[in-house]
Amino acid sequence: MRSSSPRGRRPGLLPVVIGGDIGAYALARQLHDATGQRVRLLAPAPIEAITRSVYIDVERVGADERAVVDALRRLGEGRPARSAVVLANTDALASVLARHRGELEPVYAVPFPSPEVIDDLCDKAVFAEVCRTQGVRTPGQVVVDCSRLEAEDPRIDLPFPLVAKPAVGAHWDAVSFPGKRKIYLIDTPSELSALWGQLRGAGYRSSFVVQERIPGPDDAMRSVTLYVSSGGEVTLVASARVLLEDHSPTMIGNPVAMITEPLPELWEASSRVLAAVGYRGFANLDVKVDPRDGQPVFFEVNPRIGRNSFYVSAAGVNPMEVMLRDLLDGSAGPRREARAEVLYSLVPRHLLLHQLTDPALRRRVARLALRAVDPLLDPVETSVRRRLVITAQKLNHDLKFHRHHPRRIRPTRRTRTR
Template sequence: MPDTPPRPYAALPSSEVDLVLLGGDIGIYALARAFHEKYGTVATVVTRKVAGPVADSSILRTVELGMSASEEDMVQALLKVGADKASRPSGTRPVLLANADFLVALIAAHREELGKHFHLPLLADEVLHAVADKATFSEMCTEIDVPTPRTVVLDFASGTAPEVPELELGWPLVAKASRSSAYNAVSFPGKRKVFEIEDVHQLKDLITRLTDAGYRDRFVLQEMIPGDDTAMLSVTAYVDTQGAVTLLGGAQVLLEEHTPGALGNPAAMFTTDLPEVFEQSVRFLEHSGYRGYANFDVKIDPRDGVAKFFEVNPRIGRNNYYMTAAGANVAEPVVADLIEERELTRLVPRQEILYSIVPWPLLRRYIVDPDLRDRVQQIRTRGTVHPLAYGVEGCRRRLYVLTAMANQVKKFLQHYPRPSTHGF
């Protein structure tokens, strides 16, 4: 099992660092781990259900709300945690972070009241609304010559099924919600994070299901960029309150998750330098007036070798631990920005590491390029990390990580039994 030894805590900054997290997935634990590694912080996690990624951990405390908790319940729980000065005798103001689009949107909708208790590394409302919308994101990229896939937008705002326009995207094509925060509010049979649409009949069927489910936002149709999971890139950044990009790094994806609800989330990747993609990412962040954490999804188009930007997530992303493991601890830029209020020289990953939540034999099976497989094998021997495999944790956590990796084998055999040329 990949593991890393506990690291000595760095000297605390001038103000003690405190962290509150909303949610309970792998990415939330990875954030808690980064703060613990750097500052010794024991985070508070507010979540509907204390599931495996955050259960039985020594580096965080949990506040469980129950699966029936409403968004208002979550806000009230955060306000209660923020007002609890007894747990912070020094009067420290915690940083509040979330790692799901709808939770980021929830915090933003209540930024005034939450901002009285927490540091909020958030985008301005108008910027958040623009960049979190995949259709608007594509338009913004076009304005500054950042390549994106060809895109057509369907609008469901009227409550009636939109007409299928003339399409010149080719078949199959990719369909996905323009804003995941709006998509999260509806449910229907066969719901997926991303759809591969083979023909116009499948497209009309999806439109009908979305309309019947009460979906009232936009849906984007994009050309299918060829290439399997290994053509994908991930870029992670932080922009401080002065507009400086103080964290920037990236990785080549090796394997993505393929369950319907998690399709596209990286399951394995290795850090690598991406100069042109980094320059384009910074250009977009500066053009949009971005602030806080960002995570870009990018794919290399084998037809022309051009990196096409799919979207930017207005959060750090669930795979964020690859940055910390490679030497760019993701906690440092937000602490420097909001707590220490100091300029920070841009942090970039310095080490080439393999990030993986799946066993090596399974990962190896999906890397079909022999040269790439050999390269990953070499990287693996130098450094392999699993975000949940933290040496300070106890036996229950170690058992959970082993069980989770075994479950990944089952999931891939069910949902993606063999590698494909397009990743679906």
Template sequence: MAHTEHDADIVPVILGGDIGAYAIGREFHEAYGTRAVAVIQDPIGIILHSRIFEHERVETIGADDVRAALERIHARNPGKTLVVVTNSEPCIPAISAIRDELPYVVTPTPRPEVIEQVSNKDRFNELCRANGLDVPETELVRLAGTDPIAPSELPFPVVAKPALSPEYAHFINQGFKKVYFVERQEQLDELWRDLRAAGFAGSFLVQELIGGDDTYMDSITLYIDSTGTPTLFGGANVLLEDHAPAMLGNPVAMITAPMPGIWERCAKMLSDIGYRGFANFDVKRDPRTGRSLFFEVNPRIGRNSYYNCAAGANPMRFCVEDLVHGRRVEPVRIDNEILYTLVPTRLVRRYVRDPKLLARLDALIRAGRVYDPQRYRADAGLRRMIDVMLTELNQVRKFKRYYPEPTDTSF
């Protein structure tokens, strides 16, 4: 997929202002040489001080403010198609609300009715089983109302997490965690009490704990084009995840790996329900049985989308060729092995206990096949590189505080 004469006809618009948003902007810049516009209240330093980004400030990420921002961007770029991408769960409702109102907007975000199907835990588990994908034992707990909540029937320890991320996002700002590791029923009862007292009326999932440290996690990235054909198949073995309470479960280092068989089943499951656009699956291999268990599918590209690009398949090309130019793209299955990391490699090495995996990691470091989306030569201004170094330093501090040593459950 070489550069096309139409590359100047697009304006990449990214809702969000974190590392994941920076990576998407970099992917557009690598593919088309275009600057992206970040639409967010306050972007992080590496976007604010970037040469490849403009910044369109909004008061909120509600539909009205986002619509007004897109209208302003369009007024400055008449005749161009705005390719609106987000990797931020709280921004998805705004895209759903306005996607069909503005004729100059295209988006690889799936339609709301399809998102609802994969976000509904019971339905997701049903779809997985129908496609030969295993899921952990799960209970759905509804916190709305005041009825007493029955004790869990799963053996402890268990994992508890919100069933729908968008409705929970602002509770994280109040000090609630993204994921809870729960050893006793009393702790679960206390969590339900605290959530209700804070006004949370959504649902939580209680799941069996699948053992194994971060290195048992896998990530899968897919793009399903507008005809329902899967064109991008990416996958990676996680080496290390973030352990700060608000970021828990976000990978910070991974090695790309092909996942034949699983890829096809995931893609078929999505195509069959009319899913179009990017999808990112969280999977964990059970150390006891070796089977892969599917936790969820995110209706977005994933914070670590750059691992696909580093391995030779730029995700933004698949989306632009499909949505802007209406061209069929030959499906790509990524089999090129690279190390993707947001943290210093010496930190990653400390947490990899499997000798075979450590040997793979060291071989990639020696071969110079190490990629960090923040470190981009075409965007290496001094102010931004200081931001990158401060971010990395902060990561080292966070691990010291929240996860000083690897554990057998990653909690």
């Protein structure tokens, strides 16, 4: 889906993206749409959908903090103020860019909150307290300081099943060990004990959050994306109903298919939480509707626009236009609401329909499938090899879901053996 803004709207601007995955490509596509300029992308090993793009110039840069900052400073040498913008889509990189804002400005626009806000609100324990003050519900939880893990496991006074995950995403991004997962689904005390042993063995010293597991399938999840201007105004709101999440260990919880739709109640609650801490820049919040009472439960806020940022463009608003107007033009502009209904999907339609159990959602998907949006499938891309690689990747989701999230189709009365 194309932005309504003409290409070449911002001649002389240097858009820079850090990262080499699907989320990084989505940022590059949105920046290219908004500015008409080629995008410089910094990553050690970007995916082929990026390296074969017609408008992305790849520079292979190490993933460590100093290498990234030095590369940005080199690219900015001799450039006038506010002539470049830098985006990234991991908590760790958001923290890096926020910490080095003083070195990067005034050449770069840096659309991230302050390091203090990131440290506070993006700590899941602090996030829960801020939500409580704003009347926003979060899961019951216990915070464990892993620097104090000893021979005896910590006591968790919550009923099973549970969810366990790092309290600070940036700290988790910085550690690597066999069997590492994004989140851990804990069904028994022995599984929880095994997790503590794994964290001890890895030498992980930050905090871990153990939460009650809110029941419900993937399609109970909601995604909310906002942009808060330099003056504290929420100038962009968008949201989507998740249909299907990735279930592979390292990617679990990442949506791979969504239907965009306005969710004003969640927009308002999210805005209150961000305002309470003086948030600025992009934010993405994960919410789940508890099937027991139909009430939303807020899980976390990501200090960035999110891996699936392109669902905002699909719903009618290129978020880069909103950000650039604020940081480069000094104008918050009118509030933009992404309200169009669109199917956003990284997986084949047959897989999505196979995984969905709700008949109403299946009908919506069937109705929207002909104009479904995949951020990787930009019409301006001309490489045949690139398109073949993307097609193969989409089909590989069949294998991933068969391995990590199989769903058996129960025979209907008509097909059941007599």
